[in-house]
Amino acid sequence: MFKIVDGYIIKKYLGTFGFMLILLSTVVLVIDVQQKIPRIENATALDPKLNLTYFLIHFYPFWIINLVVTFLAILVFISVIYFTSRMANNTEIVAIISSGASFHRFAKPYLLTSLFIALISLMVNHFVLPWANIKKNALEAYTYNQTNKDKILGTAPVSAQLSKTEFIFINSWNKKEYRGYGFVYQKFDKDRKLVYELKANDAYWDPAKKQFVLNSFLEKTINKNDSEKLGNGFELRKNYGQAPEELFPNELLGQNKTTPELIKFIDREKEKGNSNLNAHLNEFHQRTSMPVSIILLTFLALSLSSQKKRGGLGINLAIGISLAFVFVFSFEALKVVSENKIMSPALAMWMPNIIFLPLTFILYIRRANQ
Incomplete structure (x- = not known):
């Protein structure tokens, strides 16, 4: 019986997650294209090859990979809240627990599925995402406003420490x-x-x-x-031993390197005496901390939504989306804090997980003991 329940929950988890993934990608793609059409038209005026069709083929598929990786933990969180809340409202969870399964046993398929997604995310972050970023970043600057575009493609004073x-x-x-x-x-x-x-x-x-x-x-x-x-x-x-993009790196350079390449680059810059590496160190630590967040947020979502509440699915989704915004905002805010050298990159990129871990543990134990 428990194997049937496990399969049912895993199917619900992956099905809801897949639907949310497609929905987010489609909606955000349409909105982003509409917003950036004037800048793409400006790029077309400079080079006729850089038209909307070219961007849809050579930029947006890789941009979507980056988008999905960035919001993967949040998609998992909202997906788990959604399908678990529906199970709770339909008294399915009560029936499973009443059949003799402990809450810990009920949570097993959540753990297995989140581990599966986290491992895939880990491999993508360290090896696939840099390849996608190379393709994306080749055109990314053309979608920026003029000030940010000049930072990547414009003329400015530069310096390098060999x-x-x-x-x-x-x-x-x-x-x-x-x-x-x-x-x-x-x-x-x-x-x-x-x-x-x-x-x-x-x-x-x-x-x-x-x-x-x-x-x-x-x-x-x-x-x-x-x-x-x-x-x-x-x-x-x-x-001088390096190409200009290595000698005068911009903030996108670290995104283009696989993790072994990024480690070598950071070590080489440290040997030179370059201390302005926090943006690249943020990239390095975030590639591992975000997949761990998938497991953490899965159990947080399970703890919040596995009990039937007054207000049902709506209140659970409201709580989930609010926490999701806090989680994403904290990562972005801590990046700025780290780049300003107020906090170490390792601590900054793991801080959301460190904060959410005790909250998740307390809520999970409380729910398991009910």
């Missing part, structure tokens, strides 16, 4: 064309004394040879006796 003693500064760098003006490379000794400086009027990236091409350059070497050796020329090619 090591603890080596730095690059460019006064004006175009992030789309990989070309800039006012290039400066400086190297210091262990006493922070300048020992070498290279300046160029303009610089661009040669992707074929993976080198920076410096035009109208002037270099200065400072000897131990403080004498200087000068040199100049029309063109100089330099390889």
Whole structure:
């Protein structure tokens, strides 16, 4: 009998979750396309290839993957509240418990299904989502307003720390064309004394040879006796070990890397002495904390909705949606807190789970003992 009940609950869980997933994706897709049509039209004016059809094929499928991953825990939460509340209103849960099953035994299929979804989510977050983000982020900037678009594709001053003693500064760098003006490379000794400086009027990236091409350059070497050796020329090619997107990363770079690649990138930046890594560390920790949230929110939803209440499904959904907004908002707010270096990324990305864990435990035990 219990196997039949398990199968029934798992079918309800996955069926409701699948329906919610399709419903959310469809509704949000339609709303987002309508909102972004003017910006897509602006992109089409710059490049006729970047029309609405192109975005629907090359951007939105990957955007939806990102959307689903972001809201997966919340979809699970609302799905469990919905179908469990209906079971409670139909007295199905009372009948199952009355047949001799404990509440813990009743909760077993919830645990198994949430573990299944969480494991899939874990694999997607660490390996599939970065691939989707590469496709999405190639066009994402064209859907931004002009200010945010310029941060990704526009021209701005950039700098990079190659090591603890080596730095690059460019006064004006175009992030789309990989070309800039006012290039400066400086190297210091262990006493922070300048020992070498290279300046160029303009610089661009040669992707074929993976080198920076410096035009109208002037270099200065400072000897131990403080004498200087000068040199100049029309063109100089330099390889600084990384492509421009790695040297001058934006906030989207971490999203494009699988977790092993992201770990290597973070370690490499730490070796250079770069301390501005919290956005990438947030990405790293969130990839694991969000799948864990699926299990946690499943049991929270079960505890809230498995008993028939006055107000029925409506009150349960109201409570569930309110908690869902709190959960999502807390993640986004804590990202900002972490990026401002007020809290460590690990703590920030696990804080919602840490807060909701005792709440879930108390509600579950109270419900099991009723």
